[in-house]
Amino acid sequence: MSLRNFILSLFLHVFFITFLKGQDHSQAWIRINLVGYAPAGVKVAVYGTKNTSQSIQTFELVEVKTARVVLKKAAGKDFGAYGPFVHAFRLDFTQFSVPGTYYLQAGSARSPEFSIRENIYEGTADFALRYMRQQRSGYNPFLKDSCHTHDGYTVYGPMPDGTHIDVAGGWHDATDYLQYATTSANATYHLLAAYRDFPESFTDKHQANGLVGTNGRADVLDEATWGLEWLMKMHPRADWMFNQLADDRDHAGFRMPNKDTVDYGYGKGKGRPVYFITGDVQGLGKFKNRATGTASTAGKLASAFALGSQLYAALDPTLAQTLKVKSLSAFQYGQAKPGVAQTASVKAPYFYEEDNWVDDMELGAAAMYQLTNDKKYFEQGMEYSSQEPITPWMVKDTARHYQWYPFHNFGHYELALKSDKEARAKLMSYYKQGIEKIWQRGKHNAFYRGVPFIWCSNNLTTSFAIQCYLYRTLTGDQTYIQLEQACFDWLFGCNPWGTSMVYGLPAQGDTPVDPHSSFTVLHQYPLDGGLVDGPVYGKIYNSLLGLKLGSADEYARFQSDLVVYHDDYGDYSTNEPTMDGTASLIYLLAAKDTDSRRGVRGKK
Template sequence: MKKLSILLLLLFLQLSVTAGWIRINQLGYRPAGMKVAVWCSKGQDTLKNFEVIDVHSGKVVYRHAAGKAAGAYGPFAQTCRLDFTALQRAGLYYIQAGETRSPQFAIDEGVYAGAAEFCLRYMRQQRSGFNPFLKDSCHTHDGFTVYAPKDTFVNVSGGWHDATDYLQYATTSANATYHLLAACRDFPGVFGDTVQANGLSGKNGFSDAMDEAKWGLDWLLKMNPADDWLFNQIGDDRDHQGMRLPKQDTNFYQHGLERPVYFCSGQPQGLLKYKNRATGIASTAGKFASCFALGSQLFSSSFMQDKAIAAYQLGLKHPGVCQTAPGRSPYFYEEDNWADDMELAAAMLSKPAEAMAFARQEPVTPWLGKDTARHYQWYPFINPGHYELAKQVKGAQRDSLIQFYKEGIERVWRKADHNAFYRAIPFIWCSNNLTTAFTIQCYWYRQLSGDNTYLPLEQACFDWLFGCNPWGTSMVYGLPANGDTPADPHSSFSHLKQYPIDGGLVDGPVYTSIYKGLIGIKLEHEDEYAAFQSDLAVYHDDFGDYSTNEPTMDGTAVLIYLLAAQESALKGITRTDSTKKEISLVFTADEFADGLPTITRVLKQQKVKASFFFTGKFYERNNVGELIKEGHYLGPHSDQHLLYCDWKKRDSLLVTQAEFKTDMLQCLSKMSTAGVDTSRVRYFIPPYEWWNNKVADWAADMGLQVVNFTPGTGSNADYTYPEMGAAYKSSAAILKSISNFKGRLNGVILLIHAGTDPRRKDKLYDHLGELITLLKKEGYTFRKINEPGQLN
């Protein structure tokens, strides 16, 4: 057992029947975010009030009426919601409701910091080919083709194992790859660089998420060796013959150590007893195309762009679904939709008219609002194409796409608001994957529409994954540390070798009716969640339950996107209006001012207004009168160029609020002396462009909004010099990076240093004129950071 002996556990449960339980998000809550717990009881009693108590002082910091009685749900006879959103003070707390006390939880801006990167550990552990966790190779002989125009060997070693088994599916791997790529694009500041491309410790100049996404891309390229050759699967359920580590390749297929590689034939497949219901290729081809298209943008690869176009054309030629192939058992991924995959592909290839046609074929993902569906029937559970396309189109088309998302969410909401957990995701196999995906759809809808109507539902789904559910457990192995998380998952790593599988998202609860009908399930231990099982749904933290407690690669990858979104929320502004072809040029400086004359002259010649952020030391030593006269925005960059937080642990502060405030006031004073009207100063770039949400709060208390450069353009690397080795970036390399980014420069905040170390002879500011000219030719205009409507 993972925490208590059976005797102590049963005693606890007996006492808890009268006291009830309080379910919380074990990761914690943001100060400004929504905060709701759920009180549950086996009795018919109701709750009137609850209190939130500071762990350290023992004082009640918040007291409020409980939500209305929500009635029975699952194993509970009575439930209600406890909303403490109004409590925004950071700290460590617990909830007291009558005789019931919740586990401790944190309220802090950094509660989600590092969570996305933690889950990347599981993705690396799932690698096939070379496995960095084991520091050994596996499945290097894949594989021999089946259903292909000719029988041959194809080298498709690599990619990720799908789950605890070692099958590999293009369907799930492409979805995982896409979400990792999208996380890198949308939240680049979340991920660090701690491993090399092969997954071993070290740095390689790419974030760890980019490395993982590239691992997926490289495998997809192998699975698409020619424009008209596309493979969908490696191995089949003959793999399910006992537990073993991945490096222990076995001859299950009477072909040496080679495994079968299933060709996308567009026809039903299945080499043994069972067959799928495949009707075409588009569902797989569309997924390949969208990954290659996004990969081509992030890695500046014309080769991947060509592969994306070819895969998309293959999907157009062969409409229909390409389901995975079963073998001796009837289980397979029963994907029944493909228009969503082709919509995403068309959107990523900048074909909005074609994408819109596909969008109208399936405006709402069919399972939304339903009570059940077949296994992976409507994959990838939501339609990312609506989000990507809505960023490209305007007017009625954009409104329609937003409405498609809204209708799907509303279908769920109409059922969810009748129970305290706001639960209306069907308890089918991999319900956690559906929950994660649906939460992202709520997030995307909110980003596109600005409508917070469904934020309570979005938050409830997120909270569910981390403990606000009937079982009171997080569904992610090891997250949070010291929380109630899966300890006995259906995994060979943990079962055979007691290796941790950090960051793996398990399948999650299933309908009890489904559980009872599954083949080969037998619990290995007493059920520690026995008191919380019901006729509705079950979840077991037990190796023997492959239906609820097996981690999946694709679910974890999608969760990484969601966690990255949560971590990056409420930080400083790093982009302005991405619907407009406008760029904000910003310049920072502390010690060096060598580029200021050139920058001032070029901006005047080009008739461009920019924004400048200098330290107090800089304002003391340099004349900024010409910048003021020309009407540029001047803001603070701190006084002494302090490092606010640790480079490796961003949530670890190196200054106090008092030190921050004193330093900022000194900078503002020196700005005033230099002639800047500080009464109009609102925006500020932190020194080193490095801060955390606590610093952002301190700045807000002083009436300052944190802004920063948009990650990914590479312009900020102009401070490097050759002696820094691999970190050095020449001006040519930086300009190329900006140029490759130019198709996505809408609303970008482009940072250049106004002065650099003398050891850098190749000054980027010397190329400012040609950069502005190039961007103007591309149709971009330039605006100051403080102009009305500039920041959203």
Template sequence: MIHRFLLFVGLIVALAAFVAPADEPAVIRINLLGYRPASSKTAVWGSLTDKTTARFQLVNAETDQVVWQREVGQAFGVYGPFRQTYRLNFSAFRQPGRYYVRTDEGTRSPVFRIGEDVYDGAADFCLRYMRQQRSGYNPFLKDSCHTHDGYTMYGPMPDSTHIDVSGGWHDASDYLQYVTTSANATYHLLAALRDYPDAFTDQHQTNGLAGANGQPDVLDEARWGLDWLLKMHPTDEWLFNQLGDDRDHAGLRIPDEDNFYGKGFERPVYFATGEPQGLFRYKNRATGVASTAGKVSSALALGYQLLRKRPADYVDQSYLTRLRQRAQSAYKLGEQKPGNSQTAPGRAPYFYEEDNYADDMELAAVEQLNLAGTTSKQAGQWRATALKFARQEPVTPWIDNDTARHYQWYPFVNIGHAELAKRFPVGQRKPVTDFYKRGIETVWQRAKQNAFYRGVPFIWCSNNLTTSFATQCLWYRQLTNDQQYAALEQATFDWLFGCNPWGTSFVYGLPANTDTPTDPHSAFTHLKKYPIDGGLVDGPVRGSIYKNLIGITLHEADEYAAFQSDLAVYHDDFGDYSTNEPTMDGTASLVYLLAAKQAEKRTKSPEIQSTIATNKSAIELTSAYAKGAKIRGDTSVRQLSLVFTGDEFADGGRTIARVLRKQNVRASFFLTGRFLRNPANASLVQQLRRDGHYIGPHSDQHLLYCDWTKRDSLLVTHEQFSKDLKANYVALGRFGIQRSKATLFLPPYEWYNDSISTWTQAAGSRLISYTPGTLSHADYTTPDDPNYRDSETILQSIRAYEQRNITGLNGFILLMHIGTASARTDKLYDHLDALLTELRQKSYRFVNVNRL
């Protein structure tokens, strides 16, 4: 990369204090790509002055008619250049069309679309940049480059021995090539094809020129990477790590034959020795080869799995044999030389400082499972090996550290956890998926403090980290069906495409006719005005990083000057190599994420999709549990349970009982001792019992068992819990409800932890709670509550969940309240009859929760 490693050396550029002009207006930031109808949809309003706002509207851009409006909700306060910020949530609105958001003080967003197809073609579009980065033959230029690579250094052969390693991809805007980034990019492209084949088309030949060849373009691109990896690992014992060094930075040029490395047109190719390297003054701190070998093994193994299913005229048997053999030999090299293989510096002290390898070997061990010839016993051994590596690095270290040296922990997402989890039955994945959850929760604790839900640090390549973290959230959701981080996942994705302080997409040319990079740090655009369609630029960095960089000179006036801050800086200017340089590996990672986003409109439910990926002949469906409580029944059966809780209010009781009797539906009621002892509720409880509904305990005094912010911190003792639950059962007994017939216990506030689950079991009861994913449980909120949800919003959330998941509401525990405070005049139970009719028309059957 041109100047990529010039950081932290001195203060050359003196910056202003990043103070926005006082008279700047507020802005609304949205995802310029748009939103899917059933997805989370949130814009962010930010004021550069002391201005505030109270309400916002969604306006049809074709008619200028207001179609939806709400209050803005919680104020998040200062963030970067903004003095006040709000999240504008319009998730409940689902009608496709073109819209803009407008607030009551007059701020207006860019126009955006809501539609099922908003992400269609985006992954394919980003492949344009990958083709443009090709070395050897470059289809964009329709010319060849770097055809004489290269001469060896540090290898078992004499230095300067010629070896054919032409091909692969240039790493960024310079023309260095690294095995570690190329292998990671290759794996992401192959995984995108494996997981989301419908996201890709066939419009190019294997060499990248226009014209179909019967194979998806993403496979052609991945094969370009595989070809080069095989050259860099040509024998069982030889593995090269790097092609070229920072002498590449000697001049700005379109890729052609380099002539400044001292040996004609050849470039140096560095052997992976596992020891420190550097031809000049500076050395890296390499300790082994496993970090590179693991990545190579994984990419070659996955390439073998996908290519062996392709026709013989596309790939011959000898090529497949080499893929399989080299996948195995690379893994062995990783075993023989554990440790980190860092890139070699040249005349400057900068290099890729990779300091971890367990994640790479974990993924490589998992991929060995899929190579032909493994027995059941061998498969079990590979799983055990992968799990051993997984435990060495449960959380990708940048997450816990909130910072990193350049490429210190790479890749930025642990792919091995997702692939390993798929190799276990759904009910046995938790030890692995919890690794993802720990990292996500750490980021969430930072993100929830600001309106952008930004928890990814502003270090170099922050967009690569952002893409990787969004993918980690996606995989966690798919593997567990845990929806609690869905808003964080969407916000992380939205950031890349405009919902950020600068209001820009960070992908060149995507979407068209919006604010995207136009002057990136790229020789293609700077010298020849060539577009770099689909390239993901590095992204914002901390103001402190930017201020200490050498050689940055902005070529044009900063159009984002009002939005720069000490928190983060971004420039669409060729002179800012720290924030605006596109990268090959970051773009490849984004190809995977965009393919997943396109596929979600028709994808299978998260809890079974990962099972299908490993065993298409038998879909494993199980009940779901959280912290010891059953939260969902069998998703293979089209039935659900309506659950109503009651404590101090019972105003909906008669209406609910009447509707259930009319619809001939059995439901479940969990009532506190206070509710049961209230004389005004006695006839209602008796009626519910006569009608055959399940009635169980909800605690006696509706205690809060654990802290809202520290869930593992108990607020009650075991003795207090036991006495309270016993009193609840005594109150049930007065209505003839025996404890042996009411063993299910739904905790107050639906808030509990592992200790409560253990205590419940010890008391002879079983803990249950509602199924997450809808807003039905918010029917108690009142208009003065920042979390208020009206009935239409709640009903839309139920419909949205049912439509976007292949298992719909199967096994659902749908929780509502038997009564609410008088301040809430919009009662959800008044819509119960229509809801039941709607669900019956979709063939759902309603059962008591004990039968779920």
């Protein structure tokens, strides 16, 4: 999209929202998945009203082209109050599967138009890859320029502090330009797994450097390789591993990465600090983390290297062998000092407070077993799995920032792929226990919302939907398919605000246009495919410092004491895109595309 067209699009969006605020006095709305629905899949919308006396008995599905009512059904159960709504209903039209363009009508409320078609999610995973390319450090193909090429100088390592080591590359974590081994390794794993599991969902339209062109490899593999190359720099030899590049001194306002001068502020000229993993408490200023070991990061690196080695075995045997060696040494690095390698801060007491590590070592062991077929790794993985069967946030209603990360345990699935019937049943029972916890919290509201509204709630929602998908595909159990779809639909508009949480997806829908990002704030560059952090509890939003909206809140009618979301660059808590969340979304979009292509049926 050209800058001129983007500005025009932004103007029309703001005009449209302003017009609605001035003209639309309705008190009822129908929330849908704005991307659309697969013919064979679950199809549910949510009707919500703020009027205590405004209820519904039936709803209709109307074909746009003919204005013909093609389905009329009872609205069913009133789920009662949720968020801004005093009444809410689930409008289930799963039984209808004829391709076409439709809208829903219930009482005075009419939904946006949407499509039902088999290829409804085609191209969406590739679309989200645009954001990953835009987040590249080193050479940035979106800007066609380089940034942060002098990174970095070491701290906490066995070498003298200030020693230069080449760690240029990788992805910026979010709007700031910090880079973390833990989020980058998790993102890399998701991209590799998406290529392995859903190759038909990806195309080859970019070169390895991210510029337009072809190189004979799917773009998702190019992006995963970009991650692998940086992770190898962060583990340059068997007894060296680094955890993060830069720290919160980077939080110095909006600026473009290729014009960044903050690296001068670290006191070493150009270049930023790269933190060696010691397994001990770290923090260069007043504030310290609570690090206890190396395994949380080392396990993630081991799994990414091992899966990368498997996928490159036929494509590039030399790289595959290098990755195999790296996976072995990374796994051993984690075994040497069990515990968590948290990130470090200087200016404020905010860091990634990861408190679990056995899930990372389980996934590392599973990937090592798949790579080597050495039974000892399977046995180690099963032992780790029993120590944390359920990802802890699933049994909580709150958590500290990235306290339990990744947000679902891929290790259970990867172990189950190469296990006997008994082990598979045990591992899938772990998934089911976690899913059931969320179901028990969510089944009483119309959105089936059981995921807590903590910071990065969209990332949790994406991961939870992936866990539901992995459980369903391995067991054939469709008990939770509506819950799974509700999480997916939430991300694309079936939520109280009626907005997609992914920039530019779908193109004609209500999506973020004013995210917390230097790219948009300074130059109105689109952040195509970026998944924003997502809604947070009202109590969290009200406690945050330095948060001020830049314009009137177009979603004011839909905010509540329970939860808030703002499409405003001033709200860094709900409207900042993240690299690792987007990488997880790419896996989920590819999974949904594959389901749609294969005609996987939803439970009616």
